[in-house]
Amino acid sequence: MxxxxxxxxxxxxxxxxxxxxxxxxxxxxxxxxxxxxxxxxxxxxxxxxxxxxxxxxxxxxxxxxxxxxxxxxxxxxxxxxxxxxxxxxxxxxxxxxxxxxxxxxxxxxxxxxxxxxxxxxxxxxxxxxxxxxxxxxxxxxxxxxxxxxxxxxxxxxxxxxxxxxxxxxxxxxxxxxxxxxxxxxxxxxxxxxxxxxxxxxxxxxxxxxxxxxxxHIEWTQPAGDPLSVALIQADIPQSRKWDPDHIQHTLSLYRDMSYAQGPVDLIVWPETAIPVLQTQAQGFADAMAANFAEQGTTLITGIPVDNYDTGELRIYNGIMVAGSAGNHYLKNKLVPFGEYVPMEQVLRGLIAFFDLPMSSFSRGPAVQAPLEAAGYQLAPFICYEAVYPDFAARLAAKSELLITISNDSWFGESIGPLQHLQMARMRAMESGRWMIRGTNNGVTALIDHQGRITASIPQFEQLALNGWVQPREGLGPYLRWxxxxxxxxxxxxxxxxxxxxxxxxxxx
Structure with a gap:
């Protein structure tokens, strides 16, 4: 020995x-x-x-x-x-x-x-x-x-x-x-x-x-009827996402793919699907919302939200219910270097990595209300936020559904997006709530309250995922404490x- x-x-x-x-x-x-x-x-x-x-x-x-x-x-x-x-x-x-x-x-x-x-x-x-x-x-x-x-x-x-x-x-x-x-x-x-x-x-x-x-214990109970949802996975290349010459193509792609889905309760676009500041894209978003409203559909999309309330421009990574003023959420947990640069005054300009597009987001408030859509409260998480257990539980306790939008294009065909999906499944299990997970290039999925993937589509393809989610209510021990x-x-x-x-x- x-x-x-x-x-x-x-x-x-x-x-x-x-x-x-x-x-x-x-x-x-x-x-x-x-x-x-x-x-x-x-x-x-x-x-x-x-x-x-x-x-x-x-x-x-x-x-x-x-x-x-x-x-x-x-x-x-x-x-x-x-x-x-x-x-x-x-x-x-x-x-x-x-x-x-x-x-x-x-x-x-x-x-x-x-x-x-x-x-x-x-x-x-x-x-x-x-x-x-x-x-x-x-x-x-x-x-x-x-x-x-x-x-x-x-x-x-x-x-x-x-x-x-x-x-x-x-x-x-x-x-x-x-x-x-x-x-x-x-x-x-x-x-x-x-x-x-x-x-x-x-x-x-x-x-x-x-x-x-x-x-085998059901900690939560169904709340109301199931909702039909369509998640648009447009698979926009990261290199073209913020290209001004590509923006019109991006918006047209999301529009056309969404109209092709027919009447559903919710249509979800991924993180920063609209690659234009909210004040500049408000007309487009409101027009889309009005058209969808005629068939009883609500559009939820990621969008950069610009704000001038403090006297200076602040830009937030946001998710909003289109056509519903103030019904939005601003990302609180930002990714270092991808969404903000630590020691910005020192690092900016040293190498291209410290000057990535849209890497100057401001941090949203720590406490925000859930989104309201289709008569329910939805706990929103943007990308990285879904990996914080207690942070996610706080919003989930006030909601009947979870929704997370993401853009994992940064990590290519690596195992990173699959790890991210596994953590999203855990959030659904912890809260006893269904999760709607919309991404730019995968993994786009619907996850039930026990963490099981009920529907998904392949990565790196332009596809739409159609399915159903069941709102649920009630608090299990983890969501309560x-x-x-x-x-x-x-x-x-x-x-x-x-x-x-x-x-x-x-x-x-």
């Missing part, structure tokens, strides 16, 4: 194993969905951190994070190189810095574990403490510097028994149960004695069978871990 000790101990072999282990989590998520590899990924990290000092653990955690983010989000290279016009070397450098920076969060987590929280004796407390610290890390990563809530462990269970816990505690509860499962399976101290092994087995059965049972109960429980457990560790270290 000497080779196992060498892998777990400090040195390049353990660090290399950590990089490989981090990459396994990506394979557990969409589009691969090999979820057992996610358990193996966490189990390996848990084991290779055990004998290390805080400094050694920080390096190993960083290596694990490097494997995770290099395999899972390096698709940002496409947006930097192809659409940001950076050379391959520069795009690779910026992508590497992005990945390495994200991995620092895992390094911090490992340092805290080894220096402050890891019990002196491995066992139950070690497994529970590590799982709680992991959830704290995910919550922190979704908040720090506006957040990057991507590649959470809980997302790998959108189609497993654990998905039953989504309406109870959201994706972070799924992450907690995932990591706890992995740590228990990987902790020899739990399985050495029969009573402890029996307790561990009972707990694991309770978690997984409990999730299966919860999947969001992550507060879980966060409090995590905090209590981590505090208990610190206290226990200090007691064991005190001389007798």
């Amino acid at each position: 000497q080779w196992i000790d060498r892998l777990r101990g400090p040195g390049w072999m353990g660090n290399l194993l950590a990089i490989v282990a981090g990459g396994l989590t990506t394979l557990a998520l969409a589009p691969f969905d090999l979820w057992p590899l996610g358990l193996a990924s966490i189990a390996l990290l848990y084991q290779v951190l055990q004998p290390l000092t805080p400094r050694q653990a920080a390096l190993r955690g960083w290596c694990w994070g490097l494997g995770l983010f290099a395999s899972g989000v390096s698709w940002v290279y496409i947006s930097i190189h192809v659409h940001g016009y950076a050379s391959p070397v520069l795009a690779g450098l910026l992508t590497g810095l992005f990945v390495a920076g994200l991995a620092l969060v895992i390094a911090l987590t490992a340092w805290l574990w080894a220096g402050w929280l890891r019990p002196i004796k491995a066992g139950w407390w070690s497994c529970i403490g590590f799982a709680c610290l992991w959830v704290a890390q995910e919550i922190f990563r979704g908040w720090f510097l506006t957040g990057f809530p991507w590649l959470y462990q809980g997302y790998m269970h959108t189609d497993t028994w654990l998905s039953g816990f989504a309406p109870v505690g959201g994706v972070w509860l799924l992450s907690l149960l995932t990591v706890l499962t992995a740590c228990l399976l990987a902790e020899p101290a739990v399985w050495k004695r029969l009573p402890q092994a029996a307790c561990a087995s009972a707990l694991l059965l309770a978690i997984w069978l409990g999730g299966l049972g919860l999947r 969001r992550s507060w109960p879980l966060s409090l429980a995590v905090l209590v457990v981590l505090l208990a871990c610190v206290i226990r560790r200090r007691r064991y270290r005190q001389p007798t």
